[in-house]
Amino acid sequence: MQDFSYPDHEKEAIYRVIAERRDMRHFLPTPVAPEVLAKILHAAHHAPSVGLMQPWRFIRITDINTRRQIHQLVDKERVQTAQAIGEHENSARMAEFLRLKVEGILECGELIVVTLCDKREEHIFGRRTLPEMDIASVSCAIQNMWLASRAEGLGMGWVSIFDPVELGTLLNMPTGAKPVAILCLGHVNSFYKEPMLIETGWKQAKPLADMVMENQWKSTE
Template sequence: MQDFSYPEHEKEAIYRVIAERRDMRHFLPDPVEPEVLAKILHAAHHAPSVGLMQPWRFIRITDVTTRKQIHQLVDQERMQTAQAIGDNENAARMAEFLRLKVEGILECGELIVVTLCDKREQHIFGRRTIPEMDIASVSCAIQNMWLTSRAEGLGMGWVSIFDPMTLGELLNMPAGAKPVAILCLGHVSSFYKEPMLVETGWKQAKPLADMVMENHWDNTK
């Protein structure tokens, strides 16, 4: 059997970047070098997509006013999320959420909105029974960006606290297209040793053993 595996030191680098990837919220204002940004976007475009539909679109936000408007939209949803947490859990948990830093939109060097393209209904291959495979494909592109950013020494944070329709209107997106992620990308002073939500005590990650089943669904998990 032919061995197609990479050399050990290259495999170690892949596992390391996966383990050290972090959802960053704290950034330095230094700009991202254009050649590095190009590498990250190329990595995203190399992601797998069902039926080779490539549903991802990237909107680079370079206008300061638009960046501030996006920040306002996120902050509005942050307050509504806090209220929903308070209604579902309690006032203490709501206050705890409000203390969390949930984005770095105004601080990061680059701001990119990743979207689903319009006219996705034309793509049937692989989506007839699971139409959500379009967003799964976009998620693969975002993961490629995250790993490449970490390898380049940059931080990236995925912001999902926004109303898709309102953001779509702000960015003049066509009907049928949909924003999936606001990505904060940039230089950082350090990377979190653990995921930020773990470091802040918001939540503990579950072990892999709780996620793996065999042959059928395990209701004890």
């Protein structure tokens, strides 16, 4: 049998970048080199997509006023999310959420909005029974960006606290298209040793053993 595996040092690099990827919130304003940004976007464009539909679209935000408007949309939703947490859990948990830093929109070197394209209903291959495979494909592109960014020494943070209709209107997106991520990308002072929500005590990660089943669903509750 032919061995298609990579050399050990290359395999170690792959597993290392996966393990050290972090959802970053703290950035330096240092610009991202254009050639590095191009490499990261190419990595995204190499992502797998169901039926080769390539539903991802990337809007690079270079206008400072648009960046500020996006920040305002996120901050408004941050408050509404806090209120929902308070209603669902308690006021202490709401206050704890409000103390979290949930984005770096005004500080990061690059701001990119990742969207689903319009006219996705035309793509049937792989989506007839699972139409959500369009967003699964976009998620693969975002993960590629995350890993490429970490390999380049850059931090990236995925912000999902926003109203997609309001953001779509702000960015003049066509009917049927939908924003799914605001990505903060840029240089950082350091990377979190653990995911930030673990470091801050907001939540603990579950072990892999709780996620793996055999043959049938098995509840771990």
